[in-house]
């Protein structure tokens with residue numbers, strides 16, 4: 074219902090809740106909101122939730138405190154005055170939870186954690202195999218008539234490759250302050266080049282996309298390739314901007330696995346101690362560690378770890394489990410892919426682990442991966458490692474079932490022995 078006490082000349086609300094806003098209840102039972110893994114989080118009280126609802130309804134900002142008092146008069150007397158409401162909106166804007174309406178202005182200024190960190194962007198920029206593969210793929214696919222959307226543009230590297238390839242229009246979508254770096258680069262270009270760029274400083278879910286997009290380009294992979302939300306993000310962008318002929322770079326991501334024996338490096342001792350639980354060792358440093366160890370639940374441990382080819386013995390190379398299309402990705406309710414892989418241990422493995430890797434197919438024949446020793450291995454990613462909680466006997470068979478979580482944001486795995494006992498997992 075419209076509040077008649079709000080004057081007609083008061084400006085309409087100039088902010089609205091971000092479409093990308095996600096809610097979760099934290100460990101202490103508090104409701105929190107954030108727009109993505111790379112942005113900050115915001116704590117939500119009932120008044121703030123109500124404020125978000127009022128902003129969504131377009132209630133003018135100058136009247137929000139009055140409207141709150143009216144709606145909450147039976148519940149609370151301790152409500153924020155208009156000045157505090159203005160501050161709250163400004164804080165929520167900084168956290169990316171509300172975005173300014175109208176102008177395509179920045180929501181990125183406050184998002185300096187995660188991908189706003191220059192060192193994280195530099196790790197990606199300095200990764201030669203990654204950058205050169207993208208340059209070749211974009212250079213070969215984009216031409217003079219291309220209208221390109223760069224989803225998660227970061228510092229704008231892929232957009233600059235598209236510009237070099239002659240793209241007519243380049244839409245760079247980036248939610249963190251990395252977008253400021255791209256703005257600086259574009260400022261120094263010629264006016265003709267500058268006009269080809271449009272920067273959307275917001276989450277892709279809130280970006281207004283152009284018509285007739287010819288190419289959707291992105292690099293939204295983590296060590297677990299799904300952890301940065303590549304599937305739901307590209308699903309949304311393709312559903313709004315993709316046509317039958319829209320080219321996606323990358324085309325797909327393929328998931329691989331294999332058992333490996335960690336032969337050296339810092340991980341070897343850590344896994345060995347986890348497995349051996351050696352009660353005969355009575356060293357003074359070890360006995361208390363062993364006591365604590367018994368209290369820790371290691372049932373579902375997995376982690377990304379930098380391992381070199383020389384640290385491992387992987388028999389027979391990595392096995393392809395399944396390929397997830399990304400141009401466009403599967404629907405939210407599509408059947409989850411899975412693969413079962415059985416492995417016979419023909420040598421004595423002291424530190425057995427399951428390694429989960431990925432290979433992204435950018436365009437036909439151009440790939441990048443995070444698998445140690447592969448020709449297309451990139452420098453800044455690590456594979457995901459799932460420790461096996463028991464040493465295999467010689468010729469024993471262990472099985473791995475590799476799949477994807479229901480929200481398509483994690484590669485999952487379960488390792489079982491011949492008696493179907495679970496001896497390692499990632500959920």
Ligand SMILES: C[S@@+](CC[C@H](N)C(=O)[O-])C[C@H]1O[C@@H](n2cnc3c(N)ncnc32)[C@H](O)[C@@H]1O
Nearest residue numbers: 111188225226227230246247248249276277292
């Ligand atoms: C892995 S980095 C790649 C950056 C750049 N494209 C490159 O190749 O160097 C992914 C970037 O996407 C941004 N990002 C992720 N999801 C996003 C989304 N849904 N909307 C806008 N930006 C997003 C992150 O902030 C990050 O800067």
